[in-house]
Amino acid sequence: MTKIQIICSSPGMRRNGIEHAASAFYEPGFWTETQLSAFRADPAFTVREADEAVENTLSADDFNLKLEAEVVRQVGLKTVALEKSFKKAVDDKVAKLKGEQETALDAIGKKHASAEASVAELQAKLTAADAANAELQTKLDAAEKATPKK
Numbered sequence: 001m002t003k004i005q006i007i008c009s010s011p012g013m014r015r016n017g018i019e020h021a022a023s024a025f026y027e028p029g030f031w032t033e034t035q036l037s038a039f040r041a042d043p044a045f046t047v048r049e050a051d052e053a054v055e056n057t058l059s060a061d062d063f064n065l066k067l068e069a070e071v072v073r074q075v076g077l078k079t080v081a082l083e084k085s086f087k088k089a090v091d092d093k094v095a096k097l098k099g100e101q102e103t104a105l106d107a108i109g110k111k112h113a114s115a116e117a118s119v120a121e122l123q124a125k126l127t128a129a130d131a132a133n134a135e136l137q138t139k140l141d142a143a144e145k146a147t148p149k150k
Helices: 033-041 060-146
Strands: 002-008 023-026 045-051
Touching: 033 045
Parallel strands: none
Antiparallel strands: 002 023, 002 045
């Protein structure tokens, strides 16, 4: 007789109202299709149709080896998914930080250009003031020479 086998990678977990062992067999119709779909969607569970008579001919060691292999497989799948998720999160954060850095550098570049323009303007004014001072000094010197001494 074909039964439904539920394998739980973390025995003791509660799903669909019961606590699950590492592996259990259920009569057809015990679980609804909705419940079975929920099990299949949960990476902690494996759902399969199994002939209980064939499965029960395995030794406890063989069964534990098969169960351990399934747990290792599921952990491997979860590891790959987590690594992809982590890499995406890191890549997204790096892209965001690069964008913020480029924006900040652009703002600094604009401020720098504005400061350089202000410095150039002040240097031009200083040069003009120096020229005016020199002209005034020349006039002062000429006026001093032209003034009679007492």
